Amino acid sequence: MSFLHLKKFYERYKFHLLVWSLYIIYEVFILGLATHKFREPGAYLLVYIVNILTFYIYGFFLKKIIKTGSIPIKILKIVALIAIMIFAYVISTFLLILLFEQIRLLEINSSRSFDREFILPCIYRSILYIGYSTGYIYVVKSFQDQKKVEALERQNLVTQIEKQALENDLVQSQNNYLRSQINPHFLFNTLNFIYNDARKKAPMAADAIMNLAEMMRYALKRPEASEMVPLSEEIEQIEHLINLHKLRTANNINLELEVTGDMFGLRFPPLILLTLVENIFKHGNVSHSTQPAFIKIAYEKDKLNISTINMINDNKGKQTESHHVGIDNIGKRLNSFYGNDYIFKYYKDPLNRYITEIDVTVVNPLARLNR
Numbered sequence: 001m002s003f004l005h006l007k008k009f010y011e012r013y014k015f016h017l018l019v020w021s022l023y024i025i026y027e028v029f030i031l032g033l034a035t036h037k038f039r040e041p042g043a044y045l046l047v048y049i050v051n052i053l054t055f056y057i058y059g060f061f062l063k064k065i066i067k068t069g070s071i072p073i074k075i076l077k078i079v080a081l082i083a084i085m086i087f088a089y090v091i092s093t094f095l096l097i098l099l100f101e102q103i104r105l106l107e108i109n110s111s112r113s114f115d116r117e118f119i120l121p122c123i124y125r126s127i128l129y130i131g132y133s134t135g136y137i138y139v140v141k142s143f144q145d146q147k148k149v150e151a152l153e154r155q156n157l158v159t160q161i162e163k164q165a166l167e168n169d170l171v172q173s174q175n176n177y178l179r180s181q182i183n184p185h186f187l188f189n190t191l192n193f194i195y196n197d198a199r200k201k202a203p204m205a206a207d208a209i210m211n212l213a214e215m216m217r218y219a220l221k222r223p224e225a226s227e228m229v230p231l232s233e234e235i236e237q238i239e240h241l242i243n244l245h246k247l248r249t250a251n252n253i254n255l256e257l258e259v260t261g262d263m264f265g266l267r268f269p270p271l272i273l274l275t276l277v278e279n280i281f282k283h284g285n286v287s288h289s290t291q292p293a294f295i296k297i298a299y300e301k302d303k304l305n306i307s308t309i310n311m312i313n314d315n316k317g318k319q320t321e322s323h324h325v326g327i328d329n330i331g332k333r334l335n336s337f338y339g340n341d342y343i344f345k346y347y348k349d350p351l352n353r354y355i356t357e358i359d360v361t362v363v364n365p366l367a368r369l370n371r
Contacts, residue, residue: 024048042105046096050089051129058085059133066141082130089126090119208247211240228267228337231304235259235297238277245281254292255280255310261299266364268304269337273297275326276308276356284310284354291353299362306358312348327356334358 010017024044032038058081065077094114100106112118195213199206218237239257246253277295280286286293293310327346334342343359 020052040106042100045105046093046100047125050093050096051125053092054085054089054126054129055133055136058082058130059137062134062137063141066137082127085130086123086126090122093122094118204247208244211243211247215240215244227270229270231266231268231273231297232263234268234270234273235263238273238295241274241277241281245286249287253286254288255286256292256294258294258296258298260297263297263299266299266304266362268362269333272330272333272358273306275330276306279326280308280310283313285313286310291351299364302361302363304358304360304362306356308356309353312352312354330358334360 028038028044061081062078065074065081069077097106097112101108192213195206195209198209215237218233235257242253242255242257280293280295284293285291288311291311294308296305296307296309298305331344334344338360341361343357346354346356348354
């Protein structure tokens with residue numbers, strides 16, 4: 001055994017070593033001095049080997065017994081264990097005496113016999129150390145139970161604190177939800193009032209208000225970005241966006257939206273179409289007289305194709321970094337929804353046009369039913 005192992009053993013059992021040392025000193029020296037009776041060293045060695053082994057062996061099995069089973073079964077097992085330990089104590093003591101006499105640790109006593117005078121003191125000593133072991137086990141168990149109770153109380157306190165925090169969060173969420181219901185309601189009522197007031201005086205402004213209101217309404221009711229949405233609703237939003245830009249530029253926009261195929265029931269990741277269209281308006285030339293921008297959406301035989309074509313606006317070259325951010329985000333969103341089962345290409349052709357293409361396989365039973 002290395003020094004490190006000895007150190008670990010000492011750290012783990014130093015309390016036991018201290019108590020046993022004090023107890024042995026008390027029995028050997030103090031009682032010996034008081035009674036003026038000392039035995040030979042071999043006798044003390046034999047006695048404490050048997051005593052200490054009895055203490056720990058009985059304690060080991062007692063811990064196992066008290067963990068499981070009903071009380072009557074536990075009592076029967078403990079009684080049986082005590083009887084076995086007493087028997088083992090008597091037999092092992094007698095055998096060790098014979099062994100110690102053979103190896104000269106004890107003087108040979110030819111008159112020694114396995115009789116009542118030998119057995120009764122052994123029974124007394126075995127019961128004494130069984131009692132010590134029982135007390136030790138129950139003291140340790142009581143400390144362990146107390147620690148468990150304290151741990152449960154701490155856990156209960158933490159649970160109550162977390163529960164209170166959740167209740168507070170729930171109240172806050174309810175308040176936020178109520179505010180989110182009140183604020184949009186007020187906003188749309190106001191926009192509706194402005195729309196009705198402007199419809200006769202400024203029809204173009206009224207149309208802009210209506211398109212803006214529809215886009216805001218969709219943005220507020222839209223589910224989480226991690227969920228698919230109806231493609232038809234996304235198409236409606238890009239139509240509103242195109243209309244707003246046309247109104248803003250007095251219809252000076254040369255952009256065509258082509259939708260072919262049955263889109264009913266077809267679902268698609270949100271924000272991708274809007275990002276493509278916003279990139280066209282931000283970085284493309286949508287007012288070219290002979291080269292219109294195109295947004296094409298086609299669905300046929302479970303194949304969805306989305307493509308955009310627009311002339312590049314050289315005057316917006318400084319915005320290419322934000323353009324690439326939008327394109328990168330589209331790629332990430334497609335990957336998160338379709339894994340590797342998609343094609344996404346974007347490039348500049350010789351005619352100075354920027355082209356994007358998305359191809360995905362989308363099985364749509366609803367679309368099939370409506371063919």
